[in-house]
Amino acid sequence: MELKVEQVAIPEKIAFNYEELKQELSDKVKMYETLVYTDDQIKSAKADRADLNRLKKALNDERIRREKEYMQPFNAFKAQINEIIGIIDKPVALIDKQIKEYEEQQRQEKKKKIDDFFDSQIPHMPVWLHISMIWDEKWLNASVSMKSIQEEIGARIESVRSDLATLSELPEFAFEAIETYKTTLDLNRSIAEGHRLSEMQKRKAGQERIKAEQEKVVEKPTMAMQYQAKEEAVQSPKEMPTYVCFKALLTVTQALELKEFFERRNIEFSRI
Numbered sequence: 001m002e003l004k005v006e007q008v009a010i011p012e013k014i015a016f017n018y019e020e021l022k023q024e025l026s027d028k029v030k031m032y033e034t035l036v037y038t039d040d041q042i043k044s045a046k047a048d049r050a051d052l053n054r055l056k057k058a059l060n061d062e063r064i065r066r067e068k069e070y071m072q073p074f075n076a077f078k079a080q081i082n083e084i085i086g087i088i089d090k091p092v093a094l095i096d097k098q099i100k101e102y103e104e105q106q107r108q109e110k111k112k113k114i115d116d117f118f119d120s121q122i123p124h125m126p127v128w129l130h131i132s133m134i135w136d137e138k139w140l141n142a143s144v145s146m147k148s149i150q151e152e153i154g155a156r157i158e159s160v161r162s163d164l165a166t167l168s169e170l171p172e173f174a175f176e177a178i179e180t181y182k183t184t185l186d187l188n189r190s191i192a193e194g195h196r197l198s199e200m201q202k203r204k205a206g207q208e209r210i211k212a213e214q215e216k217v218v219e220k221p222t223m224a225m226q227y228q229a230k231e232e233a234v235q236s237p238k239e240m241p242t243y244v245c246f247k248a249l250l251t252v253t254q255a256l257e258l259k260e261f262f263e264r265r266n267i268e269f270s271r272i
Contacts, residue, residue, distance in 0.1 A: 011070055107140045114139060117150055125157045126164065128182055163187040173197040217249055241268075 037045040118131045134156045139149045167177045167190055177194035184190065250258065262269050 014066060103142075106142065110140055110146070113146060114149055114153075117146075118153055121153065121157055125160065129157070129160060133185060160185065163190075167191070167194070170194050171198075172201070214251065214254075217251070217254060 032048075115131060134153065136152070138144055139152075163181060163185075164178060166187065167181055168174050170177055170191070173194040176197050177190045180193040181187065181190040248258075259269075261267075
């Protein structure tokens with residue numbers, strides 16, 4: 001089947017007094033550009049406008065008439081061509097549907113082969129690793145061979161095993177780093193998470209150590225005061241108070257608390 005179009009005579013040029021009209025109108029335009037109508041000439045201005053509009057309409061009407069006349073055979077040809085194209089589109093759509101169904105079937109069959117191969121590698125990989133975690137949509141393209149897909153899957157599994165071995169050797173928080181890796185398959189990100197938790201633990205231990213040391217410093221003068229109170233309790237009621245000198249390592253807050261304690265007990269004290 002082929003399109004055979006008979007020789008068509010190109011329409012002749014439509015001749016009219018183009019140059020005459022162009023020159024006449026060009027001259028008038030120059031006149032109108034400098035013309036200023038007086039109040040008495042408004043009627044004349046309206047007449048000039050009407051003449052120009054009539055000429056414009058006559059030109060445009062003739063253009064439309066000639067255009068329809070010239071386009072009539074083409075429009076008929078166009079309608080016939082579109083009708084034939086519509087007839088062609090029907091079998092094209094049916095064929096296209098079958099091709100797409102076939103290609104989709106091929107993709108599903110290939111996907112099953114990929115899944116089966118991945119399942120055969122289960123003894124060599126972590127139980128939590130799923131095909132969706134390493135899936136590449138391009139594997140379903142007809143241009144990608146099963147051999148190259150199998151090689152890529154094998155390489156990905158080996159990479160995962162190597163990364164897990166690296167993470168298991170972390171001195172701290174190896175478990176947490178591996179848990180992060182299970183959801184990201186990103187070695188650097190998982191190592192960073194392990195380091196983050198390690199640094200957090202160190203900061204926490206440091207804060208707890210400082211707190212314990214501060215409590216120990218407070219405890220010493222408290223014990224000394226308790227001892228002094230016991231001594232006073234066993235002293236004779238007639239025994240006169242005496243000065244007791246001692247030195248303590250205190251923070252400003254602790255020193256203020258000790259001062260407040262002395263004042264509540266009416267204990268006289270002074271700086272050494």
